[in-house]
Amino acid sequence: xxxxxxxxxxxxxxxxxxxxGARHDTHAFHASxxxxxxxxxxxxxxxxxxxxxxxxxxxxxRGRQLTAEQKQNNREINGIRAAVERAIAHVxxxxxxxxxxxxxxxxxxxxxxxxxxxxxxxxxxx
Numbered sequence: 001x002x003x004x005x006x007x008x009x010x011x012x013x014x015x016x017x018x019x020x021g022a023r024h025d026t027h028a029f030h031a032s033x034x035x036x037x038x039x040x041x042x043x044x045x046x047x048x049x050x051x052x053x054x055x056x057x058x059x060x061x062r063g064r065q066l067t068a069e070q071k072q073n074n075r076e077i078n079g080i081r082a083a084v085e086r087a088i089a090h091v092x093x094x095x096x097x098x099x100x101x102x103x104x105x106x107x108x109x110x111x112x113x114x115x116x117x118x119x120x121x122x123x124x125x126x
Contacts, residue, residue: 001112002034004043005087007080010123013037014091014116017109026052044080055080094119 002015015032025048029035035052045053057074060066066074094115101108 001091002029002032003084003088003091004034004038005084007083009083009086009090011087011091011119016113018112025049044077044084046081 001018003011004013005011013034015028015034015037017032019028019031023031025046029049029052042055043049043053044055047057047059050056050059055077057077058066058070101111103111
C-alpha cells in the first residue's frame with residue numbers, strides 16, 4: 001500500500017490498489033493509483049522516489065562523501081519524513097493491515113477501499 005500524509009502525520013490519501021510482490025517504490029506509487037490522487041501537490045519522499053517527489057534526500061555519490069551542506073539537508077528532510085512514518089505506523093495498526101487477511105484475495109482491494117472510506121468518514125466527523 002502507498003500512503004500520503006500531511007506534515008502533521010495525518011493520512012490524506014491511500015493508493016486504491018495494493019501492489020503485490022516486492023516492487024520498487026516508484027512502480028508501486030504509480031500502480032496503486034496514488035500518483036494520480038496527489039498529482040499537482042508538492043511531495044516529499046525517501047530516496048526511492050527521487051524522480052517523483054519534489055523533495056528527497058541526497059544520495060551518497062559513488063566513491064565520494066556527502067558535503068556538510070548535503071548532510072544537513074538530509075537531516076532536515078528526514079525530520080519532515082518522520083510525519084510520514086507516523087502515518088504509515090497508524091495505517092499498519094489497522095486490524096486489516098496488522099493481521100492475516102483470511103478472505104478471498106480478489107476481494108481484498110474492495111475490503112481495503114471500504115476500510116479507507118470509513119477512516120476518512122470518521123475523520124470528517126471528529
